[in-house]
Amino acid sequence: MEHREPTVHLDRGFWSVTFALAIVAALSIYAWVVAPISGWLPEAANKAQQIDALFRFLAASGTALFVFVVGYLLYFAIAFRRRANDPPDALGVQIHDNNALEFWWTLIPTVFLVILVVFSIKIWAGIELGPNTGLTVEAIGHQWYFTFRYPQINGEVTNAMHLPVGQPVTLRLTSADVIHSFWVPGMRMKADMVPGLINTLHFTPTRVGRYQIICAEFCGTLHGEMDKQWFVVDPPVKYAAWYDAWQKKNSTASNALPVQSNARVAFGTGDAKIGKQLFSQKCTACHALGPFSQRIVGPGLLGVLHDPAHPNLVNGDKATRENVAEILQNGYKGDMGQMPNQTANALSNTDIANLVAYLNTLK
Ligand code: HEC
Ligand SMILES: [Cu+2]
Numbered sequence: 001m002e003h004r005e006p007t008v009h010l011d012r013g014f015w016s017v018t019f020a021l022a023i024v025a026a027l028s029i030y031a032w033v034v035a036p037i038s039g040w041l042p043e044a045a046n047k048a049q050q051i052d053a054l055f056r057f058l059a060a061s062g063t064a065l066f067v068f069v070v071g072y073l074l075y076f077a078i079a080f081r082r083r084a085n086d087p088p089d090a091l092g093v094q095i096h097d098n099n100a101l102e103f104w105w106t107l108i109p110t111v112f113l114v115i116l117v118v119f120s121i122k123i124w125a126g127i128e129l130g131p132n133t134g135l136t137v138e139a140i141g142h143q144w145y146f147t148f149r150y151p152q153i154n155g156e157v158t159n160a161m162h163l164p165v166g167q168p169v170t171l172r173l174t175s176a177d178v179i180h181s182f183w184v185p186g187m188r189m190k191a192d193m194v195p196g197l198i199n200t201l202h203f204t205p206t207r208v209g210r211y212q213i214i215c216a217e218f219c220g221t222l223h224g225e226m227d228k229q230w231f232v233v234d235p236p237v238k239y240a241a242w243y244d245a246w247q248k249k250n251s252t253a254s255n256a257l258p259v260q261s262n263a264r265v266a267f268g269t270g271d272a273k274i275g276k277q278l279f280s281q282k283c284t285a286c287h288a289l290g291p292f293s294q295r296i297v298g299p300g301l302l303g304v305l306h307d308p309a310h311p312n313l314v315n316g317d318k319a320t321r322e323n324v325a326e327i328l329q330n331g332y333k334g335d336m337g338q339m340p341n342q343t344a345n346a347l348s349n350t351d352i353a354n355l356v357a358y359l360n361t362l363k
Helices: 012-034 046-079 099-129 236-249 272-282 321-330 349-361
Strands: 135-142 145-149 161-164 169-175 180-184 189-193 199-203 209-215 229-234
Touching (some): 135 180, 161 236, 169 272, 189 199, 321 349
Parallel strands (some): 135 169, 161 229
Antiparallel strands (some): 180 189
16 A cells, blocks of 8 residues: 655745735735725714624635635645656555644634624624613614604604614614514614514614615515615704704604603503504513413413402512502513513503503403
8 A cells, every 4th residue: 555654844935925916915904904895885884883893804814714725725736736657556644643723723713703792792782781871762664655753843753764863762662563674874883673572773873864774584575675774973063953843743642751760650541552553563572362371472461450260470479550550660670581660661651551551451
C-alpha cells in the first residue's frame, strides 16, 4: 500500500495569497464601515441606527470571512491540482489532527459568536423590554389596513401614525382579526400583530420624515394593499397641531387610549359589545372562553364572575367586578404566569369597564 507522509509545505505562494486576501478583506471591512446605509434607507429611529450598526458588523465580518474562504478555495484548487505527470491514482496530501489549527478554529468563531450574541441581545432587549416612558401609542392590524390609538384621542386614528421627533415612544401592537406583521423599514423594526396579544416596541424617532408602513405577513386577499400607510415623524409643533386636529375630529368617538391612571373604573358605563371586541384583540391568545380549567396561558374566563365553583380569583380575592377590574389594572403574577397589567395590555379605564361588562355577561 502506498504511504505518504502527511506533510504540507506552506510555501511563499501561500503567504503571498494570504497577504493579498488580507488586503481585500481589510478593504471590504473598510467599505462596510463607511457604507452610507442611512443614505440608502434613511434611519427614522434610534433603534434603526443600532440595527444598522449590527448589520455593518455582520456584513463586514461576513464579507471578510467570505474573501478568505473563497480565496483559499481557489488558491488550493490551483496549487494542489493534479499535475500532468501524476499517476492516475495519485492521492492528495492527507492531513489530520492538527491541534493548533483545531484550537484556533474553535476559539475564534466562539469568541465571534459570543460578541454577536451579546451585541444582538442588547439591541433586542432595548426594543422589546425598554422602559415604558414617554408616549404610548397602539397600532391595530385589520384586513386590510392599520388603525392607531393615542392617549386622549377618542376612537381610532385612521390615516397615518404621526409621532414627534426626539420623544421616546412605546408602541403596542395587536390585531383585530388575523395575524399581521407591522414593518417599518425606516425603523428597521418588524413585529407580529397577533389577535388577543400585545407586542411591544420601544424607540425614539430621530429624523423628521415620512416612512412606509408595510404588512409583512400574508393576511388574506388584499394583503398587498397594506403598504399604503405612513409613519410620519413631525417636529413637535407640527405634531401638536396634528394631534389637536384628531382630538377635535374624534371628540364624539369613545375609547381613548389610557394615560396610566389609578382612577377608579366606572362600571356603570361599561359596554359589553365593545368589551367583546377588545377581548378578541387583547385577551384570546391567553384566555379561552371556557371553564377555569381550560387553560391557554391563563385560565378560561367563561365563569369568572358567575361560577359557584370559582368563588375567588387567582389572587384570592372574591370574584367581583371591582376585583376583576383591579387585576386588569395592576396585572397579577401567580402559579400560571403573568397576567399583564393595564399598561402592557394598553387598556384605558373605559376599556376595562367595557371588558368587565363583557366578562359579566359570560356564564
Ligand atoms: C400574555 C397572556 C395574557 C394576556 C394577553 C391576558 N391575560 Fe389574563 N391572565 C393571564 C394569566 C397567566 C393569568 C393567571 C395568573 C396566575 O394566577 O398565575 C391571568 C388571569 C386573568 C384573570 C383572573 C382570572 C381568575 O379566574 O381569577 C382575569 C379576569 C384576566 N386574566 C382577564 C384578562 C383580560 C380581560 C385580558 C385582555 C385584556 C387578559 N386577561 C389578557 C395571562 C394573560
Ligand atoms: Cu396584514
